[in-house]
Amino acid sequence: MTLHVDAAGDRLVVTISGELDLESDPLLQQTLSKALDRAVGGLELDLAGVDFCDCSTLNVLLDVRDRARLSDKQVTLRATSRAVQRLLTLTNTLALFAGNRTAPDGHPAPSQAVAGRTAPPAEPTRERAAPDAPTAHARRPHSTERTDRSHDGLAMENAQLHRAMQTRAPIDLARGMLMASFHLTPEQAWQVLVTTSQHSNTKLNRIADALVQTADGHTPLPEPFANHLATAVRVHNSAA
Incomplete structure (x- = not known):
């Protein structure tokens, strides 16, 4: 296993390659924990060069992600290999590392590349609303509605982690x-x-x-x- 840590705005990009297993987990845990402490916004993981990844490594990634959430930071995937994507897909945890990244200027960052593929750009927003559509003020959800949705999202993530x-x-x-x-x-x-x-x-x-x-x-x-x-x-x- 090889590790490289580089700065990207308020985040650190950790590029990992090789085989990830029980033998490499202690070094991986130590490197990610130190990088998370240094990063203001969190970590972006480039796992495109990972040839093998087992469930013990997934445990390390979930632990680091949990630590990041407690500090209002994120741990997201910048890129991943087939081996990593397969593991995350089978354990239903891929979505947990797909947080919204932002560029240093505060604008949304480009779509993340996963397993060598880049997500297609989103459709442009329509400038004209339908005749019967409510106004922007009317469409804005009530604060309690936003709170309920955030609770629903947290409950879903907790269920995924539990599984x-x-x-x-x-x-x-x-x-x-x-x-x-x-x-x-x-x-x-x-x-x-x-x-x-x-x-x-x-x-x-x-x-x-x-x-x-x-x-x-x-x-x-x-x-x-x-x-x-x-x-x-x-x-x-x-x-x-």
Whole structure:
């Protein structure tokens, strides 16, 4: 893993490349925490060069994001690789790192590039309102309405964080079981879980839960999962 920290207005851009796992997490946590303390507005993460990212690293990113929120700062993604985007998408946490960035002059910054793609520009605002449309003053929501919406948004984020925390542990355990049982690398074990999830049309955390339950030596893996898992192990193990 390599890390570079650069200034961008009131924020710091942290560019990370290489493999992110349990071994690299302490250095990543230390670097991001120090950068967050120094940054006035928060951090922007450039993860386009990350080849591998596991759930333990997601835990680090969520912890740093939580610290940033307590300080009225943001931790957002400037760019990300397929490996990172896949992890954030499967754990339903991608939206948590898509905060609104602003340029040093106070205007909105350009759209963020995610996984090498840039979001299309927003449609221009219409200058003329419809004949029956209310005035700008009438359309302005009441203060209590804005408060309710902000509470709804916070509740949604908390729910997403809770789901992510619940799914990380079983997924990490399942990957460890696959690595120990079939002599797989961390990336191969992750690919086995993803492939099994895709081919069985089942959420990855359910696959992980079922696999972890077999650790007692008495609970068999359900037949559909077992067949897809065996095929995925053969494919990704031979690919090495």
